[in-house]
Amino acid sequence: MHFGIEVVPFGPFSDPRLVAQVARTAEEAGWEAIALWDHLSFPSSGDPWITLADVAAATSRMKLITGVAPLPRYRPHLLARTLTALDILSGGRVIFGTGLGVTWDLVPFGDPGDDRVRAAMTDEGLELLCRLWTGEQVTHRGAHYTVDGVAMTPTPVQRPRIPVWIGGDSRPALRRAARWDGWIIGVISEQRAIIKTPEEVAAQVAYIREHRAPDAGPFDVAVDGTSEIGDDGETARAYERAGATWWLECIYGSRGPVEAQLERLAAGPPS
Numbered sequence: 001m002h003f004g005i006e007v008v009p010f011g012p013f014s015d016p017r018l019v020a021q022v023a024r025t026a027e028e029a030g031w032e033a034i035a036l037w038d039h040l041s042f043p044s045s046g047d048p049w050i051t052l053a054d055v056a057a058a059t060s061r062m063k064l065i066t067g068v069a070p071l072p073r074y075r076p077h078l079l080a081r082t083l084t085a086l087d088i089l090s091g092g093r094v095i096f097g098t099g100l101g102v103t104w105d106l107v108p109f110g111d112p113g114d115d116r117v118r119a120a121m122t123d124e125g126l127e128l129l130c131r132l133w134t135g136e137q138v139t140h141r142g143a144h145y146t147v148d149g150v151a152m153t154p155t156p157v158q159r160p161r162i163p164v165w166i167g168g169d170s171r172p173a174l175r176r177a178a179r180w181d182g183w184i185i186g187v188i189s190e191q192r193a194i195i196k197t198p199e200e201v202a203a204q205v206a207y208i209r210e211h212r213a214p215d216a217g218p219f220d221v222a223v224d225g226t227s228e229i230g231d232d233g234e235t236a237r238a239y240e241r242a243g244a245t246w247w248l249e250c251i252y253g254s255r256g257p258v259e260a261q262l263e264r265l266a267a268g269p270p271s
Contacts, residue, residue: 004033070101
């Protein structure tokens, strides 16, 4: 099990400077990654791309994860450029967590509300991203996106490409995750109650494995949660036995004072 943090960039955590401070504290204490939400329909929402760039400059080892960025919100060629720049800036530490997004966060800005349309955009967009990341000339005319003979450089540090983790817990989302490098899923509520048990995670991981090619390579499963200083790590181990490879300690405004959450991170991952 790897241990990272998940920052909900609302309220005080919408400030990139505070998130960079949180990341430095976490990295020094042995946390291995930071994941940022990507929403627009909340007041005081922080920008994940600017914030992750600041975190990249403030840290040297932490993985940088979007948890998750809805692909239908973005033009794939612009997203390819942004992720490439972040991967170069961080020395190859980016993980692209993505999915369809949710209607209430997309429709108010004119993005599609139909799940099937967003699913098609996500699948087509991901395949196009991978082609653009090669640096080779790309021509693509699909249902949603067009590229006419363009080669994009520079390319990401990571080869053959930046890892992709898929969010969501519907059956189509799980089958989509099986085609990529990981699955990222929330298992707690804002009140820190478990809303997806280890047994439920285990069943969904088994479903992913049923639909994953035998030679597809390593696969990550990331869950979020909260723990206290001195926690014996049993909750994290229960999810590890269910198939999780990452525990993301969730940091957010209503969890408590910023100082107390920094103190929790400074104490290191649950042991």
